Amino acid sequence: MGGVIVTNPPKAEAKDVEALAGFGVATVSEAMGRTGLLGPSIRPVQQGVRVAGTAVTVLSWPGDNLMIHAAVEQCGEGDILVVTTTSPCTDGLFGELFATALQKRGVRGVVLNTGIRDTQELRDMGFAAWSRAVSSQGTVKATGGSVNVPIAIDGQVVRPGDVIVADDDGVVVVPREKARETAEKSEAREAKEAATRAAFFEGQLGLDRYGLRDTLKQLGVEYQSYEEYTGAGS
Amino acid sequence: MGGVIVTNPPKAEAKDVEALAGFGVATVSEAMGRTGLLGPSIRPVQQGVRVAGTAVTVLSWPGDNLMIHAAVEQCGEGDILVVTTTSPCTDGLFGELFATALQKRGVRGVVLNTGIRDTQELRDMGFAAWSRAVSSQGTVKATGGSVNVPIAIDGQVVRPGDVIVADDDGVVVVPREKARETAEKSEAREAKEAATRAAFFEGQLGLDRYGLRDTLKQLGVEYQSYEEYTGAGS
Amino acid sequence: MGGVIVTNPPKAEAKDVEALAGFGVATVSEAMGRTGLLGPSIRPVQQGVRVAGTAVTVLSWPGDNLMIHAAVEQCGEGDILVVTTTSPCTDGLFGELFATALQKRGVRGVVLNTGIRDTQELRDMGFAAWSRAVSSQGTVKATGGSVNVPIAIDGQVVRPGDVIVADDDGVVVVPREKARETAEKSEAREAKEAATRAAFFEGQLGLDRYGLRDTLKQLGVEYQSYEEYTGAGS
Amino acid sequence: MGGVIVTNPPKAEAKDVEALAGFGVATVSEAMGRTGLLGPSIRPVQQGVRVAGTAVTVLSWPGDNLMIHAAVEQCGEGDILVVTTTSPCTDGLFGELFATALQKRGVRGVVLNTGIRDTQELRDMGFAAWSRAVSSQGTVKATGGSVNVPIAIDGQVVRPGDVIVADDDGVVVVPREKARETAEKSEAREAKEAATRAAFFEGQLGLDRYGLRDTLKQLGVEYQSYEEYTGAGS
Amino acid sequence: MGGVIVTNPPKAEAKDVEALAGFGVATVSEAMGRTGLLGPSIRPVQQGVRVAGTAVTVLSWPGDNLMIHAAVEQCGEGDILVVTTTSPCTDGLFGELFATALQKRGVRGVVLNTGIRDTQELRDMGFAAWSRAVSSQGTVKATGGSVNVPIAIDGQVVRPGDVIVADDDGVVVVPREKARETAEKSEAREAKEAATRAAFFEGQLGLDRYGLRDTLKQLGVEYQSYEEYTGAGS
Amino acid sequence: MGGVIVTNPPKAEAKDVEALAGFGVATVSEAMGRTGLLGPSIRPVQQGVRVAGTAVTVLSWPGDNLMIHAAVEQCGEGDILVVTTTSPCTDGLFGELFATALQKRGVRGVVLNTGIRDTQELRDMGFAAWSRAVSSQGTVKATGGSVNVPIAIDGQVVRPGDVIVADDDGVVVVPREKARETAEKSEAREAKEAATRAAFFEGQLGLDRYGLRDTLKQLGVEYQSYEEYTGAGS
Numbered sequence A, B, C, D, E, F: 001m002g003g004v005i006v007t008n009p010p011k012a013e014a015k016d017v018e019a020l021a022g023f024g025v026a027t028v029s030e031a032m033g034r035t036g037l038l039g040p041s042i043r044p045v046q047q048g049v050r051v052a053g054t055a056v057t058v059l060s061w062p063g064d065n066l067m068i069h070a071a072v073e074q075c076g077e078g079d080i081l082v083v084t085t086t087s088p089c090t091d092g093l094f095g096e097l098f099a100t101a102l103q104k105r106g107v108r109g110v111v112l113n114t115g116i117r118d119t120q121e122l123r124d125m126g127f128a129a130w131s132r133a134v135s136s137q138g139t140v141k142a143t144g145g146s147v148n149v150p151i152a153i154d155g156q157v158v159r160p161g162d163v164i165v166a167d168d169d170g171v172v173v174v175p176r177e178k179a180r181e182t183a184e185k186s187e188a189r190e191a192k193e194a195a196t197r198a199a200f201f202e203g204q205l206g207l208d209r210y211g212l213r214d215t216l217k218q219l220g221v222e223y224q225s226y227e228e229y230t231g232a233g234s
Helices: A014-020 A025-031 A066-072 A096-104 A119-125 A176-201 A212-219 A226-231 B014-020 B025-031 B066-074 B096-104 B119-125 B176-201 B212-219 B226-231 C014-020 C025-031 C066-072 C096-104 C119-125 C176-201 C212-218 C226-231 D014-021 D025-031 D066-074 D096-104 D119-125 D176-201 D212-219 D226-231 E014-020 E025-031 E066-074 E096-104 E119-125 E176-201 E212-219 E226-231 F014-020 F025-031 F066-074 F096-104 F119-125 F176-201 F212-218 F226-231
Strands: A004-007 A051-060 A079-085 A092-094 A109-116 A128-134 A151-153 A156-158 A163-167 A170-174 A222-225 B004-007 B051-060 B079-085 B092-094 B109-116 B128-134 B151-153 B156-158 B163-167 B170-174 B222-225 C004-007 C051-060 C079-085 C092-094 C109-116 C128-134 C151-153 C156-158 C163-167 C170-174 C222-225 D004-007 D051-060 D079-085 D092-094 D109-116 D128-134 D151-153 D156-158 D163-167 D170-174 D222-225 E004-007 E051-060 E079-085 E092-094 E109-116 E128-134 E151-153 E156-158 E163-167 E170-174 E222-225 F004-007 F051-060 F079-085 F092-094 F109-116 F128-134 F151-153 F156-158 F163-167 F170-174 F222-225
Touching (some): A004 C226, A014 A176, A025 A163, A025 A176, A066 A079, A066 A096, A079 A092, A079 A151, A079 A163, A096 A119, A119 A128, A212 B066, A226 B004, B014 B051, B014 B163, B014 B176, B025 B163, B079 B092, B096 B119, B109 B163, B156 B170, B176 C096, B222 B226, C014 C051, C025 C163, C025 C170, C051 C066, C066 C079, C066 C096, C079 C092, C096 C109, C096 C119, C109 C163, C156 C170, C170 C176, D004 E226, D014 D051, D014 D163, D025 D163, D025 D170, D051 D066, D066 D079, D066 E212, D079 D151, D079 D163, D096 D109, D096 E176, D163 D176, D176 F096, D212 F066, D226 F004, E014 E051, E014 E176, E025 E163, E025 E176, E051 E066, E051 E109, E051 E151, E066 E079, E066 E096, E079 E092, E079 E151, E079 E163, E092 E128, E119 E128, E156 E170, E163 E176, F014 F051, F025 F170, F051 F066, F051 F109, F066 F079, F066 F096, F092 F128, F096 F109, F096 F119, F109 F163, F156 F170, F222 F226
Parallel strands (some): A109 A128, A222 B004, B051 B079, B079 B109, B109 B128, C051 C079, C092 C109, D051 D079, D109 D128, D222 F004, E109 E128, F092 F109, F109 F128
Antiparallel strands (some): A151 A156, B051 B163, C151 C156, D051 D163, D151 D156, D163 D170, E051 E163, E151 E156, F051 F163, F151 F156
């Protein structure tokens, strides 16, 4: 089976990661043209926490956390560990012992396309985590895999050194080459959203702000009174 | 494809909505003969909040929130926005910009048979929301749909003006013609439950209170000691 | 259809239950050789609560809580009610009226392989609960079933008198004959984990602590620089 | 709880049903503006069979087929039985005994938003069936429900007398008032599709036939050579 | 972790297995009081095949088929291999090489609470199989487990030597001590069903045959004409 | 949002594709170290068909098949169309009109991480198809996407020109650079499996052929007679 542990992959620049840390997951994804999101089944184990960091990726065998041990050594300040398995798995591959080791190394969180355990302990120690399942199911250390190779989760590719942003809404991955550009676009989008928010607060309608009345007309959507609608036979 | 935006549908009376607001979702459903519930996959994004209001319904294309913009204009004081899609969708069709507009108009919450985003912001601003998924996935405004037509979610029909009650246990819809009757039955049921609660607290058994010992006997359910049971061969 | 209500099954000893109450679900499962876990779909309705108690088991018909009424009478101090249905069901078979009766009898919590309702009330009264779904769907009392017979949930058998331990990570069942042994092994494991935690906190790697560098080598997992890896063609 | 058995509901006209029987489910749904489909989880138990008929609807309690017995009496020549439950259920509510009774009465098939059994026998006797699950789980006859009331399955309302068309692709419901209009539109659509099929067979592209090259341009979709694309940095 | 391979467990008697082989899964389950069914997610890979045999049970680690190799040696004439994993797994733990070995030993089929591969080859060689998934995902042989210990699948316990009956409708397990009794009850049930079938074919209604008109009345289910029903306001 | 249509991507060589066409999906995946499989939810709509070809990839918006029209023009002899959506979707994005166009161009099949319709027609015309769902739900042509960019399905990346092999067991993707090597390894593996099959047919055990008796011993798996096992207390 072999597998490979890749050392010293390129990473997004720290200042771009910091810039991205200032935006929510939804904003970052929108700034990339509505792409980059891991799916809605990956949920936070805490509430109200947002992190951004550079990915250290792990590809593990189901029911086996050997490669997470190998990955810890590759993790450092500002990283986020991202773990998937070669086939679907909900076992608890990660818990507070790993978190202790990672937190000491300056790692900012973990994203698991599998299960997590010790969730209360993780909340208590302030180690941020997102996972597909919560499960106490323990694992073995018997089968190889890889660290810092590209992995795919929910239709999204995560490469080592890519930027991960995660909050209550989920997880987004920003390709490392697009980190700066995405941070800039996120800022522009946030400014635009602030203006929209103010306008909405003042009572402007999206129909008018975005010129959607024409769109509705072109699509053939009609306005009817309730009487017309029900009289029409439904 | 067209679609229709129905204006000024009839609504349940405000005083009946207020009356229903005093009961939990379970009580209201029981009062309607155990009907009216959207299914258990629609969950709140906050904890400890109960709302009641009149439905403004939206039928959207998957991945498209155009019709929610159209619906905002139809929403007013005391309404609850209820959104479904023409085929299953977990995208984040609704977020805090919409909530800002709706809150300003006196809307009490949103129920989404699809995804929601900006969940932390929604909690912060106190806008109540229930959804099938949490997802940052953004949407387009390209395909028509309808507003204020009857929609079906999880085996339940929601018509504009029907009463929605939602709390930590889920969401129930009360047909607008049955709002008053249901409020009255809910009150009766709650009184009955209070008596049962007191009796249970005093140690009375449901077996006795509901006359279930006879039921068990008629159904052929037998009491056995552990020795009889295991001696019987299992 | 019949069914049977078994009275006075043997139970794990109280002091062993108390000993197990001192450990988390993950620790207890590990101490049993990574077994005993109900699956990750059974989730707590509260956060930060751990309970341990002896199982009173219920096998109900879907949409029917008759046998839970029968089970209440069989419940006492230190028990945990464990309910499953003869086929998959998400209805709210259990709510605060049952919890009132059980809390009065000294029951420590409920585990439902089905739905629960009145979740906010349960949190308010401090009655611990784990369930597969949250649903207000009410039930009938029309079909027989059994109490205190062995039931199977998610690949795990629960017998009356077995020990249930539940926390934020899920639910584990300990066969009553193994309660003491498991408590002892849990303690040993926790001591070992404390040492590991300290070592990890000091910066030791799992690779070294568990001798995994050899494992990786034997499995053919190779270290490569990023240049070697990408030069190799991927 | 009661429930109601509605007798002699209006039905779509037989000649319109026959007309609709000539089209596939996809064509009929397109003819209604891409609506009317029960979801993809409802699958046929046979292959290569298409039926059309008028709905007799059943709302049953989970795990209970009492109301199907009541419905048989309401079924006649040209009908299709459509069954759902008050909460999700995969039990085998329907099997070959029911099929024997229904086939004798001229019923053309069954659509179950729940489980079915005796699938091989049903294939052998040529009784067409669609269901959400295949399950041998037997049922009781203990709880009331309704026959010939509107029911909702997968976001679609089915009323008694509506037309059901079902084939290998799934199941579509046509409101009885729209049966004729939908048959006509289906015919028009089929003619149009025949022309498209011929054109595609001759090599014409949908891009040209539907004028989509402009659409792509307006949406900002660009053509790039592989060299441009990869040189651009992805 | 260890695990155990149990040799020479007791088995149901061959003549009782043969007797049970004469009945469908639904009949056998009904004869046991509607119990014993593995759930509807375990599906056949072929159509029109029924088998009965004695269980050889396997508990494997996810992604690992080591214990199936150990189990082959324990399998003989008239057995059916039944495999589950310690946590949910869809990998292809079983394929035609195993089938070749088992078929040679007189094994009648396999039931997998996990994935299967080489499905076309299995159909070609006439080796009957039921599984939760079809997957080509290969496995390792690295982690221990058990053979011929009781396992639980979908709420059902399967012990070595119990009788498995499987057909197009699914899989049922008959405790070995109840094999004869269940065969007898199955025969009685089938006779009863034959009479019912004949009566239904002659046009008798289940409402009359089972005395359900009274049941409906007692439950408060009412008959209404369509005019009464719709005039009543719904 | 734009999107891009990439023209003339590199493709695996035809002779390597032909070589791979000689092996089953399981063999090809094993030859790549047990990688490359799309997950078990992607199923064939026909039985007994195996195809191999080069991927033309499509990334569509949910509920929209505009980009499939754009992709048809990019498809030619020996290709297989592979379609995914930007978020989960079960709609019928593909049917027999597309198949007519593609078959004419020499395309060998389609793999859809979404829904398909006209399944009976596809079987009749002999156009091979694999999909996540069967659904008649029609689509719009309103939102952009991409053709011939890398896409990810179920944890697997598919790039244009990669080899797709699909059969009754599912779908595997072979990176175009590894096509030849994988074909060679597949042949070696098949030879090895033929020898194993012969040995198994002769009665040799996997335990002996693969030296697994030592593995079991090292893992601490013990053999016990049934008496020892049950006497041991379980």
